[in-house]
Amino acid sequence: MTDRKVLSSLVVWILAPWFLFGNLVPDPLAQDAPETGKQKPVGIPQTKQEAFQDISLKPGDEAPKFALPDLDGDYELLSKWSGVKLSRPATQPIRHVVLVSFFATWCAPCMKELPHLQNLYEKYQGEHVKFFLIDITEATRSVPGVENSPEAGPFLRKRGITMPILIDVYGKALEQYVPSKLLPRLFVVDKSRKIRLIKRGFREEEDFEGELSAVIEKLLAEKVGE
Numbered sequence: 001m002t003d004r005k006v007l008s009s010l011v012v013w014i015l016a017p018w019f020l021f022g023n024l025v026p027d028p029l030a031q032d033a034p035e036t037g038k039q040k041p042v043g044i045p046q047t048k049q050e051a052f053q054d055i056s057l058k059p060g061d062e063a064p065k066f067a068l069p070d071l072d073g074d075y076e077l078l079s080k081w082s083g084v085k086l087s088r089p090a091t092q093p094i095r096h097v098v099l100v101s102f103f104a105t106w107c108a109p110c111m112k113e114l115p116h117l118q119n120l121y122e123k124y125q126g127e128h129v130k131f132f133l134i135d136i137t138e139a140t141r142s143v144p145g146v147e148n149s150p151e152a153g154p155f156l157r158k159r160g161i162t163m164p165i166l167i168d169v170y171g172k173a174l175e176q177y178v179p180s181k182l183l184p185r186l187f188v189v190d191k192s193r194k195i196r197l198i199k200r201g202f203r204e205e206e207d208f209e210g211e212l213s214a215v216i217e218k219l220l221a222e223k224v225g226e
Helices: 003-024 108-123 152-157 172-177 208-221
Strands: 067-069 075-077 097-103 129-135 165-167 185-189 195-200
Touching (some): 097 108, 097 172, 108 129, 108 208, 195 208
Parallel strands (some): 097 129
Antiparallel strands (some): 067 075, 097 185, 185 195
16 A cells, blocks of 8 residues: 555544534534543544444433432432332332433533523423433543533523533443543433433534424323333
């Protein structure tokens, strides 16, 4: 293989992730980020394998269980709200549809998505639907360029976001759900804890609220096992 062909192959391999996922890369990490030991720059695939890890979870898969603290330090379990066998049936016996959105305060597309999620959260108050924002801001404090990002609680309250926030301090839930670490990432989980919809990134031209409302209404009407 000639030097020219070798160079061309390398360029295609390096740029492929950006052609595929470039519009999802959060603004603060869209620049070159230096190595930080074991901490990888979140939002930027570092290898060809990582760039294609987005497909690790797909609709129909069982949503990985998580137990994460909220802003008050109280833990929320996915299995408390969704699953064939709920983990707290004595105190919470009703299966719910669950929306889980991974975000960080440094993620510009996330900030565009959150007001729409807030509208849906308010729309389905009193219904058997749970909304969880999973914050990875603290898990990325060591990444150059985002180390001074605002804390999620006060930052979102100022913007009128009142949905429950769970803190993924060490990024463990992120590794299970979004191994490529491209944000935002939204999962709609049915009453049996099956993933029914995955939304990658946020696109303003889409009818985000309309699409999610249709899915939520369908899942609310389903019985477990359907």
